[in-house]
Amino acid sequence: MYTDRKGRYLGTGPFYLQGDDPIVIHISLAGIILRLEADRPLNITSEFLPFVVSDSVPADITVQVSWDWKRSDLLHTEPVGRDKLLIYYQEGGYCYCELDGGDRGAVAQTKYTTDFSLVSCIINTDEFDVPQDQVYQILRMLPIRQILLHRNVLLLHASQVLHEHRGILFSAPSGTGKTTQAKLWRQYRNARIICNDRTLLRKTDQQWMTYGYPYDGSEPVGSDQILPLRCLVLLQQAGENSVVRLRPAKALSLLMRQVIIDGWDPLSRRKAMDLLAQLLGDVPAYGLKCTISEEAVAVLERRLQEEEN
DSSP, X not given: OEEOTTOOEEETSSBOOBTTBOEEEEEEETTEEEEEEESSOBBOOTTTGGGEEOTXXXXXXEEEEEOOOOOOSOOOOXXXXXXXXXXXXXXXXXXXXXXXXGGGOEEEEEEEOTTSSOEEEEEOXXXXXXXXXBHXXXXXXXXXXXXXXXXXXXXXXXXXXXXXTEEEEEEOSTTSSHXXXXXXXXXXXXXXXXXXXXXXXXXXXXXXXXXXXXXXXXXXXXXXXXXXXXXXXXXXXXXXXXXXXXXXXXXXXXXXXXXXXXXXXXXXXXXXXXXXXXXXXXXXXXXXXXXXXXXXXXXXXXHHHHHHX
């Protein structure tokens, strides 16, 4: 059940304003609770619903969302970085990321402090052909990767299956077969697919846990299941199946390429490497040369059983 800040029932979406109260929605990403406070109705698509939690859960970060577009206090100094959607700036003790509208300029802007104690997002609704009232649309305007990394969460290009109460991650460059191997485990070992393309990792209570992620590639799963991590598997297509235990240094060099971070930021790269080093000191990593067959599943399964018994 979803409510406004006074506990009044809001249903399952869209979420409508009640009087002068803002809409309040809590989203959980790897146990990091984002509190969205919006001054307009919001909608949540089905793949995001599993990540909505009760607003009685204490929030880690509050994001104030408004469609009251006004002139920014950003003077547009030179960008410090950019990705496919956002341009990043630093000025006057604040950080900014702007959704690039091409010739239209910025069509949305998020202002935040480095510790995310202040996060505010304003959207220029006049510059969009459709209302920007979906939670997933708002989240893409935020510095999500920085927020997660600040809270020691790794975001990996990886498929994940649940098998024997633990998570097995398959990671590799796009097109190598992450989803294919996950489907083979589902077909031949009755494993459950938790993620197809992106997985969150976080160490809690001295154990690495895996979490689903709502943005999950072309075949989103939308699972909110939390699992202890059994192992990491780095894939390589081959004519025969074989598996080796990887040294941490070798695994680090391969996995670093699959971490989704703001690569333009040296602090993000350094922190991601530190977290990966911790991960690989705690969790075994394997290199799997594989075909599309049940034998690929069996080869890895046997190796895991041998090392754990």
